Amino acid sequence: MTALLDVTALDAFYGDFQALFGIDFELREGEAVAVIGANGAGKSTMLKSLAGLVRNRPDSIRFSGRPIGDAPAASIVRLGLALVPEGRQLFPSLSVEENLLIGAYGGERTTPWDLAAVYRMFPVLKERRRGAVTALSGGQQQMVAIGRALMSNPSVLLCDEISLGLAPIVVEDIYRMLPQIRAGGTAVVLVEQDIARALRAADRFYCLQEGRVTLSGRPNDVDQETIRAAYFGT
Numbered sequence: 001m002t003a004l005l006d007v008t009a010l011d012a013f014y015g016d017f018q019a020l021f022g023i024d025f026e027l028r029e030g031e032a033v034a035v036i037g038a039n040g041a042g043k044s045t046m047l048k049s050l051a052g053l054v055r056n057r058p059d060s061i062r063f064s065g066r067p068i069g070d071a072p073a074a075s076i077v078r079l080g081l082a083l084v085p086e087g088r089q090l091f092p093s094l095s096v097e098e099n100l101l102i103g104a105y106g107g108e109r110t111t112p113w114d115l116a117a118v119y120r121m122f123p124v125l126k127e128r129r130r131g132a133v134t135a136l137s138g139g140q141q142q143m144v145a146i147g148r149a150l151m152s153n154p155s156v157l158l159c160d161e162i163s164l165g166l167a168p169i170v171v172e173d174i175y176r177m178l179p180q181i182r183a184g185g186t187a188v189v190l191v192e193q194d195i196a197r198a199l200r201a202a203d204r205f206y207c208l209q210e211g212r213v214t215l216s217g218r219p220n221d222v223d224q225e226t227i228r229a230a231y232f233g234t
């Protein structure tokens with residue numbers, strides 16, 4: 001079966017600085033894949049490359065067979081890849097509902113997300129829909145960021161550190177929604193520093209270290225020591 005996302009020998013640069021070196025990665029339909037690694041390993045750069053925020057060679061990233069490595073971010077969202085960015089990046093002057101509506105690109109895909117579906121998944125956002133997004137707790141703001149991305153009805157949801165800075169119980173609440181998101185036909189890429197959390201949720205994982213994949217596989221097939229070594233480079 002062809003992968004939904006097929007990344008081959010991906011190099012990424014910020015000016016002269018090379019952040020990624022020959023990354024190979026694939027994501028199949030409906031899968032949840034974790035990308036783990038220490039600070040600066042290149043996780044965000046990889047997601048930004050997939051989302052069109054860092055430009056790459058066209059054929060280094062294929063989405064349903066189509067080269068998108070140099071496609072602009074707006075067209076990548078329309079194709080069906082949506083990013084939940086690190087730090088959420090909500091619009092502080094807008095209400096909860098206005099923030100969600102900004103994500104609605106009206107694609108022609110068949111995943112079921114609209115305002116009503118987002119509110120069913122996160123009822124607290126419906127209660128607070130007219131209020132300022134800045135009045136929400138960190139966890140609720142993360143729900144808005146996820147809801148906003150789902151509003152484009154993506155076939156791939158790219159999540160950049162959705163647990164960062166949140167209390168463990170709130171992180172559990174947010175992760176509890178993943179099966180529902182996947183049941184709607186959306187595959188998920190989880191970039192996380194919380195290795196245990198990410199591995200529990202993922203079918204497969206990739207470990208990055210200094211811009212390279214040092215390990216990949218299924219969480220249950222690899223022991224903790226091997227993962228530690230790949231993560232820290234020891």
Ligand code: ATP
Nearest residue numbers: 014017019037038039040041042043044045046193
């Ligand atoms: P973190 O968990 O800290 O977000 P990360 O694994 O996501 O780390 P990246 O943010 O992808 O790592 O960074 C990879 C490398 O690229 C780091 O050395 C970082 O300093 C560098 N980098 C990231 N963004 C830029 C930028 N805009 N300009 C220059 N270098 C950058």
